[in-house]
Amino acid sequence: MTGELVIDRLGLRFGGVVALREVSIRHHPDEVLGIIGPNGAGKTSLINAVTGIYPPSSGSVSYRGTPLTGRSPESIVATGIARTFQHNQLCGDLTVRENVLLGCHPRLGYGMGKAALGFGPARRAERRLRGEVEPLLELLNLGQVAAEQAHSLPYGLQKRVEMARALALRPTTLLLDEPAAGTSDEDRAALVRIIKHLRQEGACSVVLIEHDVGLVMEVSDRVAVLDWGECIMVDTPEAVAADARVLAAYLGVDDTPRDLAPSDSI
Amino acid sequence: MTDFLNAVWSGSGFGSLYGLVALGLVVIFKSTGILNFSGGALMAVGGVVAAGLGAQGFWVAAGIAVVAVAGVGAVANLTVMRPLLGRGLFPGVMVTIGLASVIEGTSGLLFGRQPRFLPDPIGVPTFDLPFGTSMSSTLAVALGLSAAATVLLAIAFNRTSVGLQLRAAAVRPEVASMFGANPGRIFTYAWAVAGGLAALAGALLASLTVADISIATFALRAFAAMIVGGVDSLGGAFLGGILVGVTEMLAGTYLGDDFRLPSTMVVLMVFLMVRPQGLFGTPEVVRP
């Protein structure tokens, strides 16, 4: 069951720097929502605020009607939201399989005490989880490198490991932060395939942050545009592609009066 | 009242010695990012060298010790510290611990471990102060010297090109070198300064009590001084030293001598919990 993620007038500031201003986005169940915007528009800040890494300065986030604002990152994960990171956040010393197993942590089912004793329950749980991650490794074409240390992999593969780790959490909403940045055409094609697969299965809805506007247009149901910390529009890919404000934001031609831009584009 | 004031006077004096060592810690931390655990050993060997030259009088002996230990600091940087740049906390701490051990053992081999003495810097043993209190003249000299060292260092850091290079190298060594700064040489200056300051503290301590290579733990209070003042503040190190020294002497006076070192550690812990950036330090900005 995927759920509805509601971002309501979210604000985030660091000292005097405003990273997000009154951002409101409603992410529907089963939807792939693309978020685009120029560098520094606040895309990553938005994900960080939603997942509890930065406490928002104002506004609120809720998921399936449960408020997320003020909760710790690990408890937000428990509601069904998983994410990847723009900059590689793998544990390089661990193998690919172990990195993906990290995503199974909420389902370990045994505590540190039982782990220390090392008897049956812990060992059985480990065997079960290892069985669970195999299909994921296959889905993302990581079977060949499962026993390699994560830091030894090329960048594109590392991004895929990140995605496998997030999927191992069995999320109902997946937030992808620039999954295609710095990767090859082949990796990009794999990414499109995986997002479409997730969309078809209906297992989880996706929020996709990307610089590659073409990729976003290809897979998204709707696209939100951020500029200078504000959400200037949310609409279908076609409508966004045709909008003058989006062009202005990307080209830096600022002939659109800011106060005319709708900020409550729910 | 008399007890209290006497504790404050002697606390400021001893505290200024912690401040001298802490200044060296700050200079090194500020420029190289290394947390130096060899400050105590540098101080102790400075005291031993100065006391070995005690027949020359305090100032000559202390001067030679300062130059000699500054040399030890420079050599330490050139040999073992330089490869550590950018390797993080643990390697730096461990190498400076190893360095302290090498300095202590070498001093033991060269000079032995018998306690030595150093004459007072000025002839008068004590000054009389209001309310029937008094202060040791050596402690007064220590206070004056470390205040002077703080001011000189602050000027050097903020007003000279070497200081500018030091600050630049601390933030971005590769960028600093693009603009003609030589981080290697700059870091050698930092270590030499730290060695000289520690040796000065050691010489003063030798004239107050006794020179002994195994008193390196005395300088642990310098860590408290560094944190209390703020790890990147020179003036903070000096004032932090005074605050720690006064706390220590008050605890010694009113609670008992065995409370002296623990009281400084309690101050350290309180600052870490309540105000880790210290009195004058820059708070760490967390934004990836």
Place this chain on the structure above:
Amino acid sequence: MTQSIAPPHLADPAQPRAGVRRTGLAVLAVAIVVALPLVVSPYWTTVATNAVLAFAIAAPLNLLTGNAGQFSLGNAAFLVVGAYTGAFVTFTFDMELPIAMLVAAAAGALVGFIVGLPSLRLRGAYLLMSTLAAHYILVFAALKFQTSQFGAAGAIFPPLRVAGVDLSGDRSMYFVIAAFAALIGLIITNIMRSGHGRAIEAVKARDVAAAACGISVARTKLWVWSLSSAMIAAAGVLQAYYLGSASVEFYTLNLAITYVAMILVGGLGSLGGSLLGACFVTLVPVVVNHLSEAYGGGGVLAHPHELQTVIYGLIIIAFVLLKPDGLIGFVRSAARRLRNGG
């Protein structure tokens, strides 16, 4: 902590041959440990006891510092917490050693939890400073406890007896300590091979990503602090029995640094490394003393203590600069060469 070497116990168990080889090595190690005191002189039995005891203290420290990335100088303080809790339980309630060790472990866990609390807010140099402060505060508390409970000389421990059996002889003491060390090794291996071991490594390497995997960074850190301190405190009881007494002067910052040196020399985050480092650092003074005697003690050898101090420092420096993955790094590259048939 920038070492990027995977601990061998995290190696992929999907390779069954590695598992067989590991079991073989473990059996061999046990055989050597059991046979040792039967074949060597009492002097070397004492040296071996020192090394095995050092391992039982270094290994939990390595779990905290090497695996969880929490650089701590608090281990000597945890030893004195254990020794004095053990002494108190033994003398006041007339308890046997296992009970005393359990109570000491509980006390160690509690104190470790408290000392670990700053790690939720501080990192790097600041966290290290908080453990330094904790060391002195705890040792001071131990001094006050010592004065009130045991007198100025500290706690004097009787010869070790368990269930009426005298275990105070050199060999039996060795076996008791070796059995305890094996238990410590087993617990740490089990944890690091479990999902919680992965979580510990993740908290060290990428705490933000760990939280994004639903791992509570705070809870994981506090668990490791408590567990590591509990094991060190329990070892503190054994150490005090072995030495015959516990006095505050013994538990110095330098003692704490010695165990950090062991895990550095042996290899951070590696159980085998803890063992190698414990043996190596224990052997240095022994070797220097032997050399000093063998060569008549001329020159620098006339001062073996000073020489030891210099060599100890040089070893620490050399390992950081030249062999940051420690002695276990040699073992690993040798094993790799063997596997590749070279």
